[in-house]
Each structure stands twice: as C-alpha cells, then as structure tokens.
Amino acid sequence: GAVVSQHPSWVICKSGTSVKIECRSLDFQATTMFWYRQFPKQSLMLMATSNEGSKATYEQGVEKDKFLINHASLTLSTLTVTSAHPEDSSFYICSARGGVAGAYNEQFFGPGTRLTVL
C-alpha cells in the first residue's frame, strides 16, 4: 500500500512553454501533498505544500505564479511549470501524506519527473 505515482516520468520541452506534472496517491487519500525539486548531487528542496481544496503554501524563493499547484482531489495534485526556462530543468518529486501515515506521519514519495527545458 501507500503508492504514489507521477506522470510523466520525463519530459522535454521548449523554452517558453508550460509543462504539467501529475502526482497521484493510488491507494490512499492524501490530505497533504508536497512538491520537491532536486538538482544533481543535491538534497531534495521543498517547493510547496498543498492541502486538498486549499491554496498551496510556497517556500521562500519559489514563485507561485511560475509554479502553479492544484490539489483538487484527495488523490491528485498537479504542478504546472509556466513559461519554462532552461534553469527550470530539474528532477521534480512529489510526496503525499494521508490516512495511512500511521504513527510516524510518513510522507510517501513518487518516482519523480525529469524535466529538461531546451
């Protein structure tokens, strides 16, 4: 149980276009979803936290108008990178937390999406 999927697993786009990444909790309801970005050989960096049905909370330095997050249901959150630029190329990982978190209130991570902006 506690499986999180992401789609697509990798995407290449032209500079200036927008890209949408989906994050789904497959077998549990995720009341909270998190979006992270990871550059090579670096730690995961939290971008934003979203609770179902409410606006996402963005970390300092993350542009909310550039990285649009929607968490419209308990099993789906989307991250849209608008007007993508080469510096947005990175590995984007989502995680989900919900009813199966148990005593450790665990986050379950998706497999990640590799974004390359040309």
Next chain:
Amino acid sequence: KNQVEQSPQSLIILEGKNCTLQCNYTVSPFSNLRWYKQDTGRGPVSLTIMTFSENTKSNGRYTATLDADTKQSSLHITASQLSDSASYICVVSVNGNNRLAFGKGNQVVVIP
C-alpha cells in the same frame, strides 16, 4: 548550514562487503529520523523510520541506529549487493512532521 550532514559523501565497496553510513543532525525539536534509498532518476524509497525512543531498526540487510543524545544516526548495509548501488538519504522531521530536513545523501557504488 545544512541541518543534516552525511558522510562519507561517496564510497565504493566490493560486493558482499559491509558498509556504514553516517548522519549527524542539528534539527530541534526532533520527531523522527528516516533513511531512504534513492536510485538514480527515481524517487526516495523508505528503508527505516525511528523516533527518539528507538535506537535501532532493521529492514532486511539494512540496520539503522539512532543516538538522540548525540544527534547521530548510522545506516549499516550487510553483505552488499550490486543493487545496493544508490544514494542513501538521511531525513529528519522537524516540528512535529510538518517539515523534513534532508541530507545530501551518501552515494554508494557496489562493484563486483
């Protein structure tokens, strides 16, 4: 300064050998500490989770230890296999699990 420091940054070990990875943290207040395995191009997969009251936890050939007094943790890999080649990330929860502090990972390469 990162709140979670891991060492060594990378290491190469022979298949079948054991290795130990270190994690030091300065996070406070501390809720729990987790070790994840992250294969290249994949998301992190949980190996162990420990609260401050737990000082050891095993998951197959992986054994994690925790000393909450010295704020140190280790991950021991026994009888390494080629599939153990990955980055091992130490993650500490902050403020009652609302935030996670990530280490940069220990990059392990197992060679035949």
